[in-house]
Amino acid sequence: MYDDFASPWNIRLKWVYLLAVVFALLMPVFYTIGISFNQHGFGARIYEFTFDWYRVVLGDTLLVVSLKWTLYLAVATIAATIPMALLSAKFYKRTRRKVAFVALMLSPLFVPADIMGSSLLVFFKNLAKGFAWLGGALDVGWFDGWFDLGFLTAVIGQVIYTHPYAFIVILITMSRYRVQQTEAARACGATAWQAFWHVEFPQIRVGVFSSCAFVTILSFNEAVRTALLKGGFDTFSNMLVAQMLNIGMSGESYAMAGIMSIVSMLVIGSVIVYTLVRAERLERRARAMAEPVMSS
């Protein structure tokens, strides 16, 4: 602690408050997971542990297909977002117009999902009509179907949504990297790519992998933009929304919410544990290097 004179009870109370807020934020989710394992569902006095609701969900062909689409979408989003976030972070370091660039990159964070989804929906519909008109004018069929609502438009919507998070995570990792190392590599004859791949990337790798995990989770959880832009397929979260609005709070809905929470917690939990273990290891190594060598 920084303040040696602060009352220890005061500090303990603040820790209790902090943990109580974390508990309050997580409690509903754990409670939902708890219900999803109850044979009798929500509100029952008796609790009988079962996997039945999960069996029902995983035995439903439509839900399994929606899970596959969710996975494809997540893979495509990662493949597009991470290289773009890396390029953005590199560009941010070298550009003089930092404010304008950051404003452009981080603005999607401040635009609500429904508003962005609506705007993109109309944009893509107009774009598709524009390309269809162009194809008709040139008398070629090549432009047919460009930007029709579907997988590509859903990926674009998700990239816009996930990119700011990946950009911030990579930028934070990059802020600890000293550019003199790149300069040294370049002075030794390395090309820009070699300097990046062999010198810089190993040091920012943790940030890149963490952003991969974040993007996976964000993509997996995203519902609103995807619902508006996806066209003819369904993702898992869209199925959950439909289930909640049409059928209500059934055992199946709780199991679906449980799957989404457990997957998120596993992925993010692993990142957090890995980050903590790595920080501990680096700290130990730094302490060992700082200790004076004992003479015999």
Place this chain on the structure above:
Amino acid sequence: MTSAADNSPPPARRSRELPAPPARWRRYLGENGIQRWVFYIPVVFFVLFFAAPMALTVVWSVFERTQFWMEPGFTLFAYDNFFTSARAENYLYSMLHAAAAVLISFVIGFPIAVFIRRRVTRAAQHRVILLFILPFMISELVRVFAMRPVLGRHGVVNSVLMDLGILSEPITAILYSPLGVIIGDVMSFLPFMIFAGFLALEAVQNYIFEVCDDLGAGRVRLFADIVLPLAAPGIFAGSVFIFVNSMGVALVPTLLGGPGAVNAGLIANQAIVALDFPLAMAISTIMIFTLVLLLYIGHRLFDLTKILEPIS
């Protein structure tokens, strides 16, 4: 005894070698060719698929409505439709609810950001912040959905309060009501106030707090005169995020607000379902203008770029 071969320099590691491109390609692949322009890809992408649709929203909002779509023209019918109907009143109500969510999030979340920055050791600060990443990363859909069994008539809150003898009958005002929407917004966006507050405070040097302590500044004075002004960019950014999302995320009033509960996002969604695209675009335009105005005022007052100082 060493052979001549042993004295020769060790062979370079194969995995580290990259084949040089042919000379004629170097000009195009080199640092003055593609490599230079490749950094502009994110800018082009965001201008094309984010800035352009947002800007065009204004144009589409004045188009004329057709049966299933819209056609070019100039009419303010969508705005007239919005401002002369109950939608404008609902929009103002959702602003009020969003402001309440911001205030509650600040009261609950900002002291946590200050505590982490001031009382937790530097090495452990980011680890404590990670505690709030976990709930933030669980789907908002699930978090909002999970509030139903917690706040409901037979939910955890009512059961606990009744078991403790505090209540004789369950409270019904915390779900399917405006209060339910505010609780849902706070639970959804609270971590952002902590992240933004902490990020802004990270740029404040420790000696500033130490000087205040040495000079005997009281807690209230320290908070009002030092912490609050220095963390203002972070607080403002966090507040705008919570405010705009509370107004624009339709999921919360849909699941927790009950019949009649709406916000700007839900009004836009309803307009799209009714195939009234110009109206949806008019609502989006009003929302975007609200956002831009808030960010502009915030930037003029607090210089929001200060939040990024620790990572610049």
